[in-house]
Amino acid sequence: MDTLPLQGELVLRKLIDAMRKKYVDERESYRKYYESEGYEVVFVHELCECSRKRRYSKLFPEISISKLLKPHIIRGELIHLALENVSNMKANVRSGKKVKINSRNFLIAGSVDLYDENRRRITEVKTVRSIVNTPFEHHILQARIYLWLLDAMDAELWYFASDGIKFYYIDSSCTDDEIREIIKNPLAPRWPQWECDMCEYNQLCELKMQGIK
DSSP, rough: TTOOOOOOHHHHHHHHHHHHHIIHHHHHHHHHHHHHTEEEEEEEHHTTSHHHHHHHHHOHHHHHGGGGGHHHHHHHHHHHHHHHHHHHHHEEEEEEEEEEEETEEEEEEEEEEEEEETTTTEEEEEOOSEEEEEEEEHHHHHHHHHHHHTSEEEEEEEEEEEEEEEEEEOOOOHHHOOOOOHHOOOSSSSTTTTTHHHHHTTTTTTTHTTTTO
């Protein structure tokens, strides 16, 4: 009996495989296809974080994959799946928009968690430790970029934590100039107050090891 997997282990394996396909394999396939067409692909979440994370994720993909095993990531995915079933909204809606800066062609791409086509409203679901101090600045930026990307009317941030649930409304889209500015001036880190301490690559990053924040 000790050599046989439990049902829970089999379900967990299936969930993690689906998460890897969704968050790792499909993104890389998308990136490779458009890079072969001459575009530099930048995903929305990459615009909202330290510019060095994109580099490290390419060098050390194992770290990105290992994140999927963390309990809070798994819990968040289960909440996403539950909301997809009860929201009556489209889930994981992917979109891309082309941006040209000087002679470089960029494709900004991303998938919103939930999308109400009738209202043209985006919903981003966030699983966090606490709802205190929400909404977080990087989540607001992400929602604003998605509004720009999908030409949507407005957005909501849904926060789920052990100490409560909160909902926030956002109707301010990023502009073309803001997107170009983020691309032209990458920041490392983007959020100096907290990003380095929470980064999965902080044991590899020379900026963190040198105390440069």
